[in-house]
Amino acid sequence: MKLQCRNFLLIFLSLFFLLGSTGCATVGxxxxxxxxxxxxxxxxxxxxxxxxxxxxxxxxxxxxxxKEESLQLIEHAKDSILISTFLGVTDSCxxxxxxxxxxxxASGVKVYLIVDSASNFQNIPETEDYVQSAFMYLKExxxxxxxxxxxxxxxxxFLFSLLDRDHxxxxxxxxxxxxxxxxxxxxxxxxxxxxxxxxxxMGVINSPSLAHHLSGLxxxxxNRYSAKEIDIDDFPINNDNNDELDKNxxxxxxxxxxxxxxxxxxxxxxxxLSAEKELWMxxxxxxxxxxxxxxxxxxxxxxxxVNFILSDNSSQAKYTKASYHSMAELIEAGATVxxxxxxxxxxxxQKIAVADNRYSTFGSANYNFRSHTVSRELNLVYDDPxxxxxxxxxxxxxxxxxxxxxLKEAEEYRSFDYYLTNLFMQVWG
Numbered sequence: 001m002k003l004q005c006r007n008f009l010l011i012f013l014s015l016f017f018l019l020g021s022t023g024c025a026t027v028g029x030x031x032x033x034x035x036x037x038x039x040x041x042x043x044x045x046x047x048x049x050x051x052x053x054x055x056x057x058x059x060x061x062x063x064x065x066x067k068e069e070s071l072q073l074i075e076h077a078k079d080s081i082l083i084s085t086f087l088g089v090t091d092s093c094x095x096x097x098x099x100x101x102x103x104x105x106a107s108g109v110k111v112y113l114i115v116d117s118a119s120n121f122q123n124i125p126e127t128e129d130y131v132q133s134a135f136m137y138l139k140e141x142x143x144x145x146x147x148x149x150x151x152x153x154x155x156x157x158f159l160f161s162l163l164d165r166d167h168x169x170x171x172x173x174x175x176x177x178x179x180x181x182x183x184x185x186x187x188x189x190x191x192x193x194x195x196x197x198x199x200x201x202m203g204v205i206n207s208p209s210l211a212h213h214l215s216g217l218x219x220x221x222x223n224r225y226s227a228k229e230i231d232i233d234d235f236p237i238n239n240d241n242n243d244e245l246d247k248n249x250x251x252x253x254x255x256x257x258x259x260x261x262x263x264x265x266x267x268x269x270x271x272x273l274s275a276e277k278e279l280w281m282x283x284x285x286x287x288x289x290x291x292x293x294x295x296x297x298x299x300x301x302x303x304x305x306v307n308f309i310l311s312d313n314s315s316q317a318k319y320t321k322a323s324y325h326s327m328a329e330l331i332e333a334g335a336t337v338x339x340x341x342x343x344x345x346x347x348x349x350q351k352i353a354v355a356d357n358r359y360s361t362f363g364s365a366n367y368n369f370r371s372h373t374v375s376r377e378l379n380l381v382y383d384d385p386x387x388x389x390x391x392x393x394x395x396x397x398x399x400x401x402x403x404x405x406x407l408k409e410a411e412e413y414r415s416f417d418y419y420l421t422n423l424f425m426q427v428w429g
C-alpha cells in the first residue's frame with residue numbers, strides 16, 4: 001500500500017508540474033547573448049557569481065575512496081565541521097562516518113549537519129525495500145542536525161514547497177578545507193556495489209575565503225530549520241598560514257535556489273556560450289525537457305562537438321528508463337552518446353562538464369529540469385586548463401569503458417513506459 005500511494009503521488013505531482021510548466025523555458029536567448037559575449041569569466045561576473053582563490057583541487061572519483069578521505073578529514077578537524085548532504089542513511093558503511101563525527105563533537109569540535117528529507121525514501125538497490133534514514137541515528141548520537149524541508153502531508157498541497165530539495169553536497173573543515181561534488185552519505189554513493197560505491201566526484205580544495213562563503217550559505221540554510229540558531233561569527237575566516245598556500249586557481253560558486261534566480265540555467269548557458277570546439281557532459285541523470293535539448297542543438301549548430309556520457313548499472317530501473325529515453329533526442333540533435341559500463345558495475349553518478357580543455361564545472365547539478373528549477377544545487381566553475389586537463393584524464397578513462405550508442409538502439413528506448421518514467425523523473429529524479 002505504501003508503495004502504491006507513493007507511485008500515485010509521483011504520477012500526480014509529475015502531471016501537475018509538467019502541465020503547469022509547459023511554457024516555462026529554462027534556456028535564455030542564447031543567440032542574443034552570444035552577440036555580446038566576451039568570456040566565461042565576464043559572463044559569470046555579470047551574473048554576480050562570487051569567485052575565490054583556491055588551491056588545485058584533489059579529486060576523488062570512487063565512493064569508497066571518498067569515504068576513506070572524508071574520515072581522514074574528520075579525524076584531523078580541530079575546530080569545526082559543517083556538512084550538507086542530500087541523502088543520509090543508516091548503513092554499515094555510513095555509520096563509520098556518523099560515528100567519527102560524533103567522536104569529534106564529543107571532543108569539542110563544532111559539528112553541524114544538514115540532511116534532506118528525501119533520505120526517508122531510499123531503496124535498497126534492486127529492491128523496493130527502504131533503508132532507514134539517518135535522522136534517528138543522528139539523534140541517538142547527539143549530533144546537531146536539521147532535516148531540510150520535512151516531507152509532511154501538508155506539503156502535498158504546496159507543490160513547490162514539497163519539491164524544494166537541498167541536493168547540494170559539500171563539507172567544510174576548520175574554515176579552510178572545502179569539499180564539493182556529488183557524493184551523498186548513503187549506502188549507494190559509498191558502498192554500491194559493495195566495497196566500491198558509485199563512480200562520482202568530490203573535489204577537495206584549500207581556500208579559507210571559499211570556506212567562509214560556503215559557511216554563510218550553510219548557516220542561512222541551517223537556521224531555517226533549527227530551533228536553536230547558529231551564528232556565522234562562530235565560524236570566522238581562517239587565515240592561518242594563508243600566505244604559504246598555493247592559491248593560483250579561481251573558482252566561481254554557482255549556488256542555485258529557485259527563490260533567488262536560475263543559477264543552474266546560467267551555469268549551462270555559460271558553457272553553451274563559451275564552447276568553441278568540444279563539450280563533454282558526464283551526466284548520469286540526463287532527463288531532457290524541450291528547452292534543455294534546444295540548448296544542446298544551439299551548441300552543436302555553433303560547430304561544437306558535443307559528447308554525453310550516460311551510465312549503465314543503475315540501482316533502480318526508473319533511472320535507466322528516464323535517462324535512456326533521452327538518448328535518441330541527443331543523437332538526433334547531433335550529439336555523441338556514450339554509455340559507461342564500469343568494470344566493477346558501479347553506477348556513474350558524476351555531474352561534470354568540460355569544454356575546450358579549458359572550462360570545467362563539478363558539483364551537484366544534473367542536466368535535467370529539476371536541477372534547473374526547484375532543487376538547491378552547488379557547483380564550482382573554473383576557467384583553468386590545468387583543472388580541465390585533470391578532469392579530461394578521467395573522462396578518457398570513462399570513454400575507454402564506454403560504447404557509443406547509435407540511433408537504432410536509442411530508438412528502442414522510446415517506448416511509452418520509458419517516456420512516462422522520463423516525465424515522472426523530470427520532477428522526482
